Amino acid sequence: QVQLVESGGGLVQAGGSLRLSCAASGTISAINVMGWYRQAPGKQREFLATITKSGSTTYADSVKGRFTCSSDNAKNTVYLQMNNLNPEDTAVYYCYTRSRWNGRDYWGQGTQVTVSS
Numbered sequence: 001q002v003q004l005v006e007s008g009g010g011l012v013q014a015g016g017s018l019r020l021s022c023a024a025s026g027t028i029s030a031i032n033v034m035g036w037y038r039q040a041p042g043k044q045r046e047f048l049a050t051i052t053k054s055g056s057t058t059y060a061d062s063v064k065g066r067f068t069c070s071s072d073n074a075k076n077t078v079y080l081q082m083n084n085l086n087p088e089d090t091a092v093y094y095c096y097t098r099s100r101w102n103g104r105d106y107w108g109q110g111t112q113v114t115v116s117s
Contacts (some may be wrong), residue, residue: 002025002031003106004097005109006108007022009112033098034050034095038113048080049063051071053073057069068080094107
């Protein structure tokens with residue numbers, strides 16, 4: 001079992017920044033890749049970024065250049081640094097992983113990010 005807990009969301013003004021954290025616990029050895037997604041009300045969940053244990057990252061075009069994913073393997077934590085936020089970034093942000101041992105998907109509970117005009 002893997003548990004993921006996001007934190008760091010909140011209310012910011014347009015142009016501001018936030019750093020989200022996702023702490024993993026449980027069977028850490030099952031984690032090879034972690035990712036970030038977001039979902040606004042009435043919309044599909046949107047892929048944002050992934051990061052491997054070795055530090056390789058990928059980004060969606062919508063956030064490339066503004067968002068940066070990083071990790072601290074010693075703390076079993078990944079981060080999403082979000083800069084130059086705009087109201088369109090308002091959503092619930094989730095971290096995600098898939099166990100390499102049993103193939104199950106794991107999602108965090110989500111953290112709300114609200115960007116005001």
